[in-house]
Amino acid sequence: MAQESSIGKIVHSESHVRYTCQVFSQGEVATPPEPTDYAFSNFVRVPLRHSPDLLSGQQAGDLSHWAIGLIYDTILVNPAFGTLGPRLSNDAQVELFSPDYLSERAVLVSILLLGTMALSKTGTATSVSHGIPALALELGAEVSRLDDTALRAFHHFADHGAPGSSHRPYLHMGYLPHALTIDHSLLPLAMLRTIERLERLFPENEALLSIVKRNFAWKMKVETAG
Numbered sequence: 001m002a003q004e005s006s007i008g009k010i011v012h013s014e015s016h017v018r019y020t021c022q023v024f025s026q027g028e029v030a031t032p033p034e035p036t037d038y039a040f041s042n043f044v045r046v047p048l049r050h051s052p053d054l055l056s057g058q059q060a061g062d063l064s065h066w067a068i069g070l071i072y073d074t075i076l077v078n079p080a081f082g083t084l085g086p087r088l089s090n091d092a093q094v095e096l097f098s099p100d101y102l103s104e105r106a107v108l109v110s111i112l113l114l115g116t117m118a119l120s121k122t123g124t125a126t127s128v129s130h131g132i133p134a135l136a137l138e139l140g141a142e143v144s145r146l147d148d149t150a151l152r153a154f155h156h157f158a159d160h161g162a163p164g165s166s167h168r169p170y171l172h173m174g175y176l177p178h179a180l181t182i183d184h185s186l187l188p189l190a191m192l193r194t195i196e197r198l199e200r201l202f203p204e205n206e207a208l209l210s211i212v213k214r215n216f217a218w219k220m221k222v223e224t225a226g
Helices: 092-095 149-153 187-201 205-225
Strands: 004-015 018-023 043-047 066-077 106-119 127-132 140-145
Touching: 018 127, 043 106, 043 149, 066 127, 066 187, 106 149, 127 149, 149 187
Parallel strands: none
Antiparallel strands: 004 018, 004 140, 018 106, 043 066, 043 140, 066 106, 106 127
16 A cells, blocks of 8 residues: 555544644645645545554554544635735745744645544555544644545455355445534535545446435535525
8 A cells, every 4th residue: 555645733623523634834844745635525544543443352463543534625724814014024035034933824624534444564454444433533643645545445345244244345435424414515525526536446336336426416406405
């Protein structure tokens, strides 16, 4: 599994599943993220310090555990907005003569947690869970973009040992019920983008995803019409 690029850190939460990530700016990290790294409807991962397996008495071993989330909104913070009076120095001069000056401008992205995933040392997904994670994220936890390989692993798994299970991997979007209960105008559009992305990653499930997309788009139109 390819190394995901870090985009920022958790700075705030609105609930157990809704978090705010402050995107790394110039000077904070060696290679600041590109705007495409934290674009609308991108999937991200955030490390969980404590393994959910440990809560049930199981040993985590060499696994790393991650919360998986979806970016559904962006906020630009500029405290200087509205202060249009004269200044002694412009932005270029401040950067040149005061390199230690702390800029209060920031890019914030809203993240909705959709589940968890455990990875081995080789990056192989060993277990996936959709829905509300048992553990909350920690302030300062680093947020990374999820690449297509990891995104596919998050949506393609089998119910090992479940009654009636064929043990064959299948496409799963178990987070949809809880995601649809979140009241935010942009979230349905982010979910629709997700379905379209999954159509490209799972061409063998195009017919099924096409039905889900049509039903989802119809539901959005009905709710918009009131």
